[in-house]
Amino acid sequence: MKAALIGVGQAGGKVTEALLAEDRRAGYGAIRGTLAVNTAKTDLEPLDIKTMLVGQERVKGQGVGADNELGAEVMQSDIREVMGELDGVVDPQTEAIFVVAGLGGGTGSGGAPVLVKELKRVHEIPVYALGILPGREEGGIYQANAGRSLKTLVREADSTLLVDNDAWRKSGESVTEAFDAINERIARRIGILLAAGENIEGVGESVVDSSEVINTLKSGDMSxxxxxxxxxxxxxxxxxxxxxxxxxxxxxxxxxxxxxxxxxxxxxxxxxxxxxxxxxxxxxxxxxxxxxxxxxxxxxxxxxxxxxxxxxxxxxxGIARSERLEAFMERAQKASEAVETEQVTENFQNEELDDLL
Ligand code: GDP
Incomplete structure (x- = not known):
């Protein structure tokens, strides 16, 4: 399948880079264009693909932390510029667009759904999300962010292909230690999926056609x-x-x-x-x-x-009945309620302080 990949946020950029490297190494030639979008300048610098810094006015290249509302706002305000950068990334031969993001953070979590929505508005081809769910050990804010982001992505994208950060981690490695290894595993596996329908140099043509991937993905919100x-x-x-x-x-x-x-x-x-x-x-x-x-x-x-x-x-x-997904949604909901209670308490304390000062 001829695909364009747009990574949003740190995980989004790194996974996009890993996917492109694997596509080139294996000689698939399925990935026609890539772009990494971020609010944090330092996260873009090490990447070996085309990059774009957004939200400079608001956050001056410093990132949005884990504030996914800010991540969404920044993407919304710069959406025209981002779409403008896609010339040559998405071309007339592109069969599908993938927006890649870690759903637990700020830039990718908030920005990916906004970008998917705009891409859907402009393009006729399917727009998918490749979303990374936080591992179980990651903090409450990550769980809450991912829950919210996933709900929006499911509404906007043609399908949201999910990778749980605990799934392809080897025992003994912490999630953070394992990122590069996990990204390579994602690249190997999704690389084969993207290569379906391509003519692999010197090996012959795939019997699986890209339309079979597209038709399979049609049957549900999540995959x-x-x-x-x-x-x-x-x-x-x-x-x-x-x-x-x-x-x-x-x-x-x-x-x-x-x-x-x-x-x-x-x-x-x-x-x-x-x-x-x-x-x-x-x-x-x-x-x-x-x-x-x-x-x-x-x-x-x-x-x-x-x-x-x-x-x-x-x-x-069409995997909404997955036990793991149900457990994740429950964890995200609880975390979200806890985060809200904390904010209410914080606001209350701030108000009290204001009264005192
Ligand atoms: P953002 O830059 O604000 O979008 O946030 P990040 O991408 O840094 O983090 C969001 C989520 O992605 C967190 O839940 C992290 O666990 C996960 N994450 C961060 N970097 C990587 C990575 O390189 N690989 C994988 N698989 N997950 C990552």
């Missing part, structure tokens, strides 16, 4: 992807079981939003050396996913890669 891989045997017949067991791992333990197995629609992509991928294996994996997700709409296909491994990517769309 998630799963990934797992295993060594492939040279004889394709031996790989039927490899494919089914890897598919099971991908859905049951490899999802970007863990504990998510029910979906409105799904797409199963079996990636690897075409000569080692038996058609029967792909079909068995597809029908297993159909039973497991209780969806009647499961697409499937293979994706040629020059690799001795077989990887299975499962895209699930």
């Amino acid at each position: 998630a992807i799963g990934f797992a891989n295993a060594d492939a045997a040279p004889d394709p017949g031996e790989n039927i079981n490899v494919i089914t067991s890897t598919t099971r791992k991908s859905l049951l333990t490899g999802m970007s939003v863990p504990e998510t197995t029910e979906a409105g629609a799904a797409l199963v992509v079996v990636a690897g050396d075409s000569d080692r991928i038996p058609r029967k294996g792909v079909e068995k994996a597809r029908s297993w996913v159909e039973t497991e997700t209780r969806s009647m709409q499961v697409r499937g296909g293979d994706f040629p890669l020059d690799s001795e491994k077989i990887a299975v990517l499962v895209l699930l769309s």
Whole structure:
């Protein structure tokens, strides 16, 4: 799929950069343009992609902290300039736009929904959000911000593809230590999804078409992807079981939003050396996913890669009933109430102080 990526905020910029690097490294050529937008100058400086500083009048390049309302206001006031920077990032061949952001902070959390809305108003092609949910250990303000941002994104975007920061973290690493590793994992996995439908240099054309990704994503507000891989045997017949067991791992333990197995629609992509991928294996994996997700709409296909491994990517769309998402929304709601109580107390104390002074 020919995609344009716009990263908003620190996580948004870093993940966009990682996705572009992976797309180039693997020779997919799916990402046609990228832009990183931020209110904090220092977060843009290390990035190796086109960048744009917003909100200079309000925050003078210093960022908005975790104030996502300010993040939204700044994006709204500079929206024309941001849309102006997209010449050459979004072009007539672009099939979908992804707005990438960490939902727990300020700039991405507040800015991404505003940008998605404007992109939807101007463009006919699908506009998706790639949203990163804060890990469980992150503070209340992050949870509250992410809850609010997610509600708005779900309303505005064609689909919001979610990655929970706890999902692809190795045990022992703290979320912050793990950021670069997590970003690489996101890039590898979403890189394959974006590459669907592209002609990979020297390997051949993907059997999965970008319209299958788009049609799968149509079936719900939120989506998630799963990934797992295993060594492939040279004889394709031996790989039927490899494919089914890897598919099971991908859905049951490899999802970007863990504990998510029910979906409105799904797409199963079996990636690897075409000569080692038996058609029967792909079909068995597809029908297993159909039973497991209780969806009647499961697409499937293979994706040629020059690799001795077989990887299975499962895209699930329409995942609102995920246990993990429900738990997150509850946590976000509680955190939001706590933040409001704190603010009321603070205001009250300030008023008392005002009276005293
Ligand atoms: P912003 O710059 O104000 O949009 O805020 P950040 O992007 O720094 O942080 C928002 C959320 O993204 C937080 O919940 C962080 O956990 C998460 N985050 C920050 N940087 C990264 C990163 O490089 N990778 C990942 N996966 N998450 C990040």
